[in-house]
Amino acid sequence: MDAHLDGGSSAPLYQQVLDLLKSDIEQGTYPVDSQIPTELELSKMYGVGRVTVRRAIEELVGEGYLTKRQGRGTFVTATKIIRKVHQKDDVQSFTQACAENGM
Numbered sequence: 001m002d003a004h005l006d007g008g009s010s011a012p013l014y015q016q017v018l019d020l021l022k023s024d025i026e027q028g029t030y031p032v033d034s035q036i037p038t039e040l041e042l043s044k045m046y047g048v049g050r051v052t053v054r055r056a057i058e059e060l061v062g063e064g065y066l067t068k069r070q071g072r073g074t075f076v077t078a079t080k081i082i083r084k085v086h087q088k089d090d091v092q093s094f095t096q097a098c099a100e101n102g103m
Contacts, residue, residue, distance in 0.1 A: 014048075035072075
């Protein structure tokens with residue numbers, strides 16, 4: 001896992017942590033149903049405060065990448081395919097839906 005944050009970047013630190021975690025999830029470093037490190041461990045890994053890590057995790061929970069389980073930790077969730085409502089003449093194939101969802 002490559003934990004390099006750019007303090008001079010225009011992207012906020014939480015966004016950089018979010019991007020690194022998302023990349024690790026997508027590359028399989030953290031497989032589906034696996035537990036990610038704790039906020040304290042992640043803050044030490046990335047050299048940022050827990051509030052920064054917490055915000056990144058909350059964003060990933062909101063995006064559907066992670067789920068929090070009370071008293072157990074934070075786990076990687078299976079990505080859900082988002083289907084858009086289409087008009088009757090606008091049909092989307094399964095392959096197109098997967099491509100639009102980055103699969």
